[in-house]
Amino acid sequence: MLKEERQQIILEKLGTDKKVTLVDLGQMLNVSYDSVRRDIIELEDRGLLKKVHGGAIAHSYLSIKASKGLGIVNTEFVTIAKKALKLIENHKIILMDGGTTNFYIAEQIPKNMELTVVTNNPHLATALAEHPKVDIILLGGSFYKRYQITIGSKTVQDLEHIHADLYFMGTNSINPELGLAIRHYEESLLKQKMMSISRKIVTCVIEEKINREENYKVCDFSRLDYLITSLHPSDSLLAGFKNKNVEIL
Amino acid sequence: MLKEERQQIILEKLGTDKKVTLVDLGQMLNVSYDSVRRDIIELEDRGLLKKVHGGAIAHSYLSIKASKGLGIVNTEFVTIAKKALKLIENHKIILMDGGTTNFYIAEQIPKNMELTVVTNNPHLATALAEHPKVDIILLGGSFYKRYQITIGSKTVQDLEHIHADLYFMGTNSINPELGLAIRHYEESLLKQKMMSISRKIVTCVIEEKINREENYKVCDFSRLDYLITSLHPSDSLLAGFKNKNVEIL
DNA sequence: AATTTTTTTGCAAATATTTGCAGTATCAAT
């Protein structure tokens, strides 16, 4: 069996199941665990999926685009996007970085809204190309293939002369004590810069990211202005996040 | 058995199976492994399939862009890309702007090449994500939806500190008297900046753009270092482009 | 028809890629 064939099958399976485990794939494809693992790494480097412990999950942008056509909707995203859109007002400057949730929200912005969206995520830029009244500023820099965003000092520098009204910050984890943290050092610095040039900061997280821990801290929880989840604000999972400075939506 | 006959069979098998292995083909066609491999190489040169380690896969199988963008593989692009790749050397800094031709060339860069590619075309950046050894610098700026590139003074400014070895300049028209010209004013200024920071300039044009006229001049023809078309350099269509400064490939 | 030229083919040595394994490190869940 050809390597490319295998990888194609992995992507197809991922398309239907949304997640795969390395052990299953190894048995299914009749190759060693290691080969599958190496395939997954390659595919992740191309930005086609996201590697997780024990397997892989469908990659953000691609799967959203694909699932849209199939009529499959993730209700968690829908709930979050609805709440998020309430914060977006005409003629504002919106800053959005990478991440599935932000991508989904951007797609849900009404077509007649007049906005400027600043982003380091090329996929988000092309998705917003269908919004005629949205001006898009794409931040330059080194293109980080895994997360499909631009990062680095150039990206930080690009932000120097921008002042945003609202920053939609993506995050990998949010935790009452440890704050917000992600997996990539350089990106955490970029997020800090993005925070510093934004009037208000909002982060939208899906349930599984709540109370997780990641390596590189971006900021304390109290630094946020809004927290959006798919849960009701009074949900017990959010109990630790009560803070007079942060509005939970 | 004739070579053409064999190749026809290979394509048919590829049409049904979407993939073939060299060993299978060798047995099936009763010729040596080497002959089959040479067939595969020829077919790849004609853009009819994609060669991979151990065999070949149908072209559309891999590339989504082929189905949405370029449609059926255009041999003109294949010819141009082959010539273009001769100019690309390891460890060089390549500057590429928008346009279908550049996109196609980028996709054809060998997977093991070590390069830095600077571009204002996000699609090109994501396409190059499949090249593990290619560093990608994405230029920031205003995202121009129609051409799906970044333009504007920010993009020009980003180029200030970059010096490229080779600039693949896309163009809408090339004309012996009028030079190279495109349809968008701001973009023409950007191209002039790109020229100024590049050691060598090459433009790759498909036949239909030769001798056309467009509104915004980028530069004189003699400003180029190389001109690449799908035609033979001595073709009569290129008669007006004889110039001792410009090498026609 | 014979001869030259060109193309095609198969082979072998050198090089490169892919794969599975074993040992070790790390993770995550009790």
Add this chain to the structure above:
DNA sequence: ATTGATACTGCAAATATTTGCAAAAAAATT
């Protein structure tokens, strides 16, 4: 803290690729 599962590293074997070369086949020329 322990433990079973998962991940990473380096290595060696198997497999593929590239290149140049010479024999064979086909095409073109005399």
